[in-house]
Amino acid sequence: MDFRKRDNVSVDCVIFGLNDLGLNVLLRKRTLNMFDENYPVIDDWMITGGRVFISKTLEESANVIFEGITGYNEFNRTQFRTYGNPTRLKSDKDLLWVRSHGVKTQSMTIAYYFAQPIESIIVDEDQFKWFSIDALPELGFDHSKIIKDAHEDLKQKIMVEPIIFDLMPNKFTLNELQFAFESVLEIELDNRNFRKKVLKKIYIVPLNETKKGTAKKPSKLYVFSRDVYDKVSEKDFIVNV
Amino acid sequence: MDFRKRDNVSVDCVIFGLNDLGLNVLLRKRTLNMFDENYPVIDDWMITGGRVFISKTLEESANVIFEGITGYNEFNRTQFRTYGNPTRLKSDKDLLWVRSHGVKTQSMTIAYYFAQPIESIIVDEDQFKWFSIDALPELGFDHSKIIKDAHEDLKQKIMVEPIIFDLMPNKFTLNELQFAFESVLEIELDNRNFRKKVLKKIYIVPLNETKKGTAKKPSKLYVFSRDVYDKVSEKDFIVNV
C-alpha cells in the first residue's frame, strides 16, 4: 500500500448533519498556543481536510478523511468545487497556523461535502463540534466561503436529486422529511401540500409501522426506495420552490 | 512574472460554440507518427488542457489556455468538475502519447468549459476543428466522459442561469434563442409558447432593429440586459422542461 501524498493538493470535507434542530456542520477546533497556555494565539474553527494520496482517487482520499473523523463508512459524498487561488491564505493567523504545523501552504483544494443524519455519527468531542448552519462560529482560512458554497450546491442538488434521503434515517415520517427540506432550503412549506406531493411519489414507500417517538399520536413511517427511484425514468422529484 | 507550472495538476478546457447548425465542441488533433509519416500510430482528437501556473489562480490558467487557442479574451468560463483518478490514463495510446511528449502523467485535472458563439472565434484549422456535440469523433484519454459531464452541467445551469446568452451574439432573434435552447438541451420547444414566455422577461430587451439575414421576412432583434437581470431579484428564468 502506497501512503505517499501530494504535497500541494488537498481535499476538504464539509460534513453536513441533520438532527431535529436543523442542518448542522461538523467543525474542528483550530487552536495554537505560543506563549501562554491560557491565551491561545489562534482559537477558532475549520473544516477538515488533508493532502491527497498519490495512489488513490480524490474520492478515496476524501473518504479516508471522512471516515477518520466519523468512523462512519457510508459515503454520501459530493464534489462541488475546486479552489486554486495561490493567495487563498492571506491572514496572519492562517499563515501562522500553517507554518507551525510544518506543512507547505496548500494552495489547491478539492472540496467535497458529506450528508448524513447526525445520530449515525460519533465524534471526538474534544476536537469536533456540530454547529447550526445559520450560527457558524469564526472560521479559519476561506472556510466560511467553502461552507457557503457547499450549502448552495446542496440546496440546488436537493431540488433535482434524492440526496435529501442521505440526511434522513432509514425510516422517517413525512413531517421529518418536510423538516429536512425546510432546514436545508431555509424556507417553509405547507404541510398539506407537501404531503400531497410526497404521497404521489411511488419511491417513497409507506410501512406498516409507526413511530411512537416523543409522545402523542404515533406517525406513519416511510422508506426511500432507490430501486424504484432509479426505475422512474422521468425526472420526478419532490419540491419546487 | 512567474511562469513556473505545477507538474502534477492541469486544467482542461471544453470549448462550446453555437452556430446555426447547433452546439459544437472545439477539438484538437492528436497525432503521433513513429515509423511512417503516412500511418500515424495515433490519430484521434482531444480537448485542450495544460499545466496550471503556480502563481496564478486556476481560472487564470484556464483563461491562458483558452485565449491561446481562440485569441478571444472574453471568458464565459465555468468550472464543473475535477478529475483525480490516478489510473485515468489506461490505454496504450494515451500512455504512448504522454511519454512521447515528455510530460509526466497528469493524473489530476480541473475541468472548465467555455461558451460563446462560434463566429467570434478564429482557430488554427490545421490543429483544431469544431464537431457537433452529437457527432463527436474518437477521443483520447477520458475526454469523452469530460465532454459529456460538461454538457450535462451546461444543460443544468442553462435552466437556472442566463448562460444561454454567452452562446448568442449580442443581438439575436427569438427564433435564434429558441434554437440555442433546443440545441443545448436536445429537445424541441413550441415556438408560440416560447415567445410568450420570453416576452415576459424584462431583461430581454427588444430593439428597433431587424435582421435581414438570409431572406424572407426580417426578424426583430433583441439584446440581453445583464443589468436588468441582476436587478430582477426573483429567480426568474426562461425554460422549464
Added chain:
DNA sequence: GCAAAAGTGTTGACAGTACACCCATGG
C-alpha cells in the same frame, strides 16, 4: 405572386397555493 420564415391567441388540463379542522394517542 409565391416561397419562406416570422409572428400571433385561445382553450383545456393540470399543478400549485391557500387555508382550518378532526384524529389518535400518552400521560
Added chain:
DNA sequence: CCATGGGTGTACTGTCAACACTTTTGC
C-alpha cells in the same frame, strides 16, 4: 379528559401544453 402533534379535502388561481393560420418580405 386534555394536550399535543399527526393527519386530512376543497376551491381558486396561474401556468403549461396543444394547436393553425396570417403577415411580411425577397426574389
